[in-house]
Amino acid sequence: MRYRKILIPVGVVLFSVLVASLLRATKQQAVINPDEERVWSVETTSVRIGDERPNVHLFGKIIAGRQANLRSLSAGVVVSVSSNFIDGGKVVEGEKLIAIDPFVAERKLLEQEALLSEAKSRYEELLVTRSSDLALLGEEQQQLDIAQSDLSRYEELESGVASKQKVDEKRLGASQAKGVVLSRQQQVSVLNTKIQQQQAVIDRHDASRERAVEDFENTQMYAPFDGYLTDIKAAQGMQLKSGDFVARLIDADRLEVRIFLSNSQFGRMFASSSSFPPLEIKWNVGETEFLFDATIERMESQIDSSLGGVHVYARLGSGASESFLRPGAIVNVLAQDRVYENVVRLPEEVLYDEDTVYVVIKGRLRKRHVSVVGRDENYVLLRGALLEGDLVVLTRFDGIGEGVAARSLP
Template sequence: MRLVLKILSPLLILGAGAGLAAYLIATKPVVEPEVVEERVWTVAAVPVEIKDQSVDLNLFGSLKAVRDVELRSLVGGEVIEVGENFREGGLLEKGDLLVRVDPFEFEASLNENKASLLEARSRLNELVATQDSEIAALNREREVLEREVRNVERAESLAKRGNISVKSLDDARSALSRQRQTVELREAQLEILKARIGQQRAVIDRLEVGVLRAERNLKNTSLRAPFRGYVTDVNAEFGKNIGASDKVARLIDATQMEARFLLSDSQYGLLLGSNAGIIGRPITVTWQSGDAELAFSGRVARLSPEISSDTGGVEVFAVLEPSEYTPFLRPGAFVEVVLSGNRYPNAARLSDSSLFNGDTVYVVEEGRLQPRKVEIVARNGDEILLRGDISDGDLVVTTRLPEIGPNLKVEVR
């Protein structure tokens, strides 16, 4: 009996355990599987517009007068008159008087030169008249010489026949010799007169130059504005004694201004590599003065001859087209400059944030992202121009997502 219990006890325990396990399994709660929903990413997107694009450069610069000159007195003396608008900030028209120097000494110098010139011309007339007289006398002496030659020939012929004495022949020959000497003296005197006439004409030329110089000096006693402009740095006044080359004032052109701005190396290279070049490109200049905003058009006129070592760029000068507001402009004003850039046909303009891995953009199609390969045509700040596997109207994502990839579900806000 005891042996049977020893055998059955383990079996009963195992059976009870198995029954309990079966009961627990049968009565355990059923856990339903949780359904994981796909995440939807909220993104910003813009529609693509394929068209001819331009990269305009937004720059800053300053205004500079096309002409800004120092006016200096051309002659010295006492200032006896000043112009009505010759004052700091005054507007002078072309030809307006700035200052007038006492002209007495210059008028006297001009009169003296004219008198000397008149005297020299009279002396020339005298020499020419003497020359004419000498030419007439020389012609008469030559006629006499021809008669003396004939007399000698006749005397020699008669002497051979014994019709005249030897003394008569010698007298004829002596008369011929004397006449030849007279002609030679007349010719020499005429050559001397010709030389004196040449010298006198040189004197007259020199005196005429002196008259012209004196006339110019007299004219320069009045210093006048070479163009329409504003007066500044006034350094002369009524009664002041000024010397030749003394600074009188500065005149700033009031009719035309130019904008001066800087292109970086990359901007310069971008424009230089285009067919249009740089010279002649249109610009728009905006000057903000208080609440007033004035806009002016212009074109690039020239470039600086060297690259600035301080800024590492190229300085550009553009002449502004005159307008009714040009007189309000002042040199040194800070302005915004928009320089017309290169033209790129059939390109899309997007923000730099829409480009991934340097050659991919993502287009939203039926709520999911699809990658498209593109190439960069040009950059302008945070904007890029693209061409590639994109079409007009495609919705391109501009939001930066670290998890971005193909078929990602998105919602455009």
């Protein structure tokens, strides 16, 4: 019994050794062929040579194409404000924004109207006086004519018929009548001068009244155009002085995007035409994308050579005014590049060392030298030793090179 317990484990071990030896002895040896070559399966794309006009991807900043700093034109206490007079509030042209206490301006207007009325009354008085004096002058002129005619008759009578005393009396009467006429003419002349002076007084008071009317109207502030309010600095009950800043109004219908173009980008975009190309504006807010059209209207008036480029300004289409787009937003700008003739458009991963691509010809990779003439997002525009229909390798792998065996995947 004791020997049986020992023989069983020993037998199992011996049996295992025997089986292992048998398997080792019957194992087939793999024949290694050192001349066997690996064939790489690669994805390819066919070459198509043609004209391409890629897009230029830029960034821009939304700015206000027109804005106005609203300032108080009258001094006083703000007695009321519009419900839209808040930061971001949308207002329309002619909408009343704030009202200033009109008491002082109203009193000044009444005072100027009273002074103007008084000046006009004085003017009418002078006209009436002149009219009366002119009527009296006519009567006095007739009396002078009669006196001079009477004197002439006495002077023509023969000596002895009319006494010298009588002639002297007639001469004195004519002289007195002439003095009265001259005095009346002087009074009329003075009245004409006073009337002219009074007309000047009326004009002065009328100008003062117009200023008073303007001051009174300036107690009400109205929106000069449609837009959005920002930088609100006034509130009901606040004391304002003339010229105080109260808010800034941004034109809702004239939003612009300010874009920087490098010298090369500017040159390419306007190489074939002097007109500005249309733009597509993308504004990303979270996962939502808003699209707008825009047209370049102008470039900056002065070019800073240290920047290596130029800023241009594009006006957004009418749809921007109905959106939530506001000045300060950063947007993506999509513009058309120049037309590249006789180029190949390929994914940028086909490019090695910026000047080499590989094509599959009769099961082998062949190197082709190319030059990059442009880019379009993740694509490159190439010119070089490529033929129409060539299969360019898309798959990248270690060991790629001239003469490597490869087959194109369907």
